[in-house]
Amino acid sequence: MLSRLAESYFWIGRYLERAEATSRLLAEHHQLMVEERTVPEELAAAVLLDALSLPPSAATSAADLVTSVVGNASDPATISGSITMARENARAVRESLSADVFEALNAAHLAGIRGPIVATSPAYALYRVVERLAVVVGQIDWTVPRDLGYLFLSFGRSLERLDMMSRVLAVRHDQLWPEGGPVATLRAAAGLNAFLRTQHPMTGDEARRFLLLDEDHPRSMRVCAANAEDAVRGLAARGASDGGDLLREVGLLRSQLEYAVDPAPDEVDLLAELVQQSTARASDLVAAAFFRPSGTIVWSN
């Protein structure tokens, strides 16, 4: 498989997850800002922008925040930008990607996030985004052969999920809104029902621990790390190995999460930070090993 294709598959996975997770997070954050007006809007907006590594802006209201995070096609940290980037990467591998996946992704891109609905009912607009992305992911599930490309895509998805989950936790809804915060954090991670069925009581600390370490929820960091490790093992089994550094990085992360015993709240924060750092290293490692293979000529003027 061409390195260029591998890189695009990887980024399709990342941008799909980024767009979806950001949409959910924004919808819940916005809902809290609307329903529980105890936190000044400027502060609540700034916190989310910060967690998403978006530049602090003049967002002073819930509506401004939606505009900023929905963003535009040219900023890959925003929802519109992520969808555009996923689609552009899909375009670059169009010859090898299933037509169904491209079509679904293209449709999501063309539909955009626009119209008066974004202002009148952001929650509705964001729900439609998630719905369209679900079609893309469904087509991937149904039509993409489980080859190297798929493994790079899966690895990208797992890494981005880890990254987005650490951002969800970084918002600290529970500190901003002691009443509705924990529920919003769980909803942003699509984990409210999963949490309620297994955990009690509902507190911010319990919610965070759950999203870090749960064994079954597909977005818990522990499950994402295990998925990332599986993808790397799959790559190695098909002859795409970097000699073990990447496997070591994700394997170490997975085992640290898997064998963490009932961490205290501050240890949860430390683990979440570890996830951030490890994800960044893994992303660098995969790029260095597979996307810029030896033989690339580098020169300077």
Added chain:
Amino acid sequence: MDGEQADAQAVGALKTVLDGLGEEGLAERGRLVDAYFNRQGITFNLAGRERPLPLDLVPRLLSAAEWRVIEQGVAQRIKALEMFLADIYGPGLVLEDGVVPRRLVTSSAHFHREAWGIEPPNGVRIHVAGIDLIRDEEGVFAVLEDNLRCPSGVSYVLENRRALAHVLPELFTDQLVQPVAEYPERLLDALLAAAPAGVADPQVAVLTPGVHNSAHFEHAFLARRMGVELVEGRDLYCRDDQVWMRTVRGPAPVHVLYRRIDDDYLDPVHFRPESVLGVPGLLSAARAGRVTVANAVGNGVADDKAVYPYVPDLIEYYLGEQAILPNIDTYDLQDADQRRFVLERLDRMVLKPVDGSGGYGLVVGDQATDAQLDQLARRVEADPRSWIAQRIVRLSTCPTVVDGGELAARHVDLRPFAVNDGDNVFVLPGGLTRVALPEGSLVVNSSQGGGSKDTWVVAEPDESPPYRPPDRPTPRLTRVLAAVPARIHSPAGHDERMRQQENQQQQAGGECPC
């Protein structure tokens, strides 16, 4: 708002937003909210058809001061009714003392001798209550009826709030609305508190009649939001006075059953033998103290419409207090004088069947034909125990969106929900406001074409302490490779040289966003 006293500032802010939307804007949001409920399947069954409970877009406002009265009044009423139930299913002092006529209690269809002597573990029989209130002509909240068996509608309180914030976020601007989302947690805590003594990790389940029940959405909603199992009768069995669920890992014990099935169907051993919805032996298990049935069996005697007139006396008898929330003037038709008084002015009365609910069988005197009233009079003469009469109360009205996005006055009532954990009666701020959508109608039941409103208890600005930002650790987040392959924004047909430059750019930084 006719008869409503919510504080002027909140009303003003609301009005500004609604005026700004205009009729067309309101109609548009109305379509959105219907779509939201349909998509989420938040529906009830009406005559075999699944449909959403219409949500009106204009919230109903209650000031903090008004709410305090309701909150205290509802809690007081539930405490007294708890004591009443404990009394009649125990020593029966209230009957000895003649506060309530014995014939009323013993003739109630919901007085179950089978429940006599069952001691609930923490003394609670009314785990959940919905007290129907109306605001009368004087602007005073009064109790219309008590619902102490399976009051439904609380899921709409939570979903209405979420839906309204979804489709009309700007309404919430400058409003401090007390949140309602904590209800499922409060309910779970109360159910856990009611668990049989000595059970280390009590298991709670919600018992539903099944998917064809009109309130099935609510049953599923509560089970989901409490994180407990939603069971049907066929999922349960009793052995040796213990209730078990059938699971793939074998039997699992159930310690608290929040049942949404009527008493009659609950246990075919004691009640209707043909019931397939219930669990044979459940009542024996409850009597043995191995399972808590919530709400308790036999509560219906306390919300019997014929017992209702005596509730203010019960409050005084048990608590030594005056009722905070008054009753509506109600006539006991078994009393010959009162019956004659009522029959002489049937056209100015509301007559309700004592066993009815959902507005079925109810007759509003000034809206009935003479023939209907004649027939009614004969039925009352024949069986006075089955009816009560109340004077017609002009329910208060709230502005409501009617066809085409216009605002018009429609009659409303209010059902606050209360949860009793044995130490405390928690009243969910707000409650379900039901609105009679047809013009002039006084019947708000969803089964009779009623809708609902989101109900806001608006905190006074000086009540909420100024917000202090919490001590947040600054997260160290870096957008990991927010990069894109640089080629993607190159013009079509780019040459090889350009590609190489792009490659170089990638080597150098790899973080170029475009």
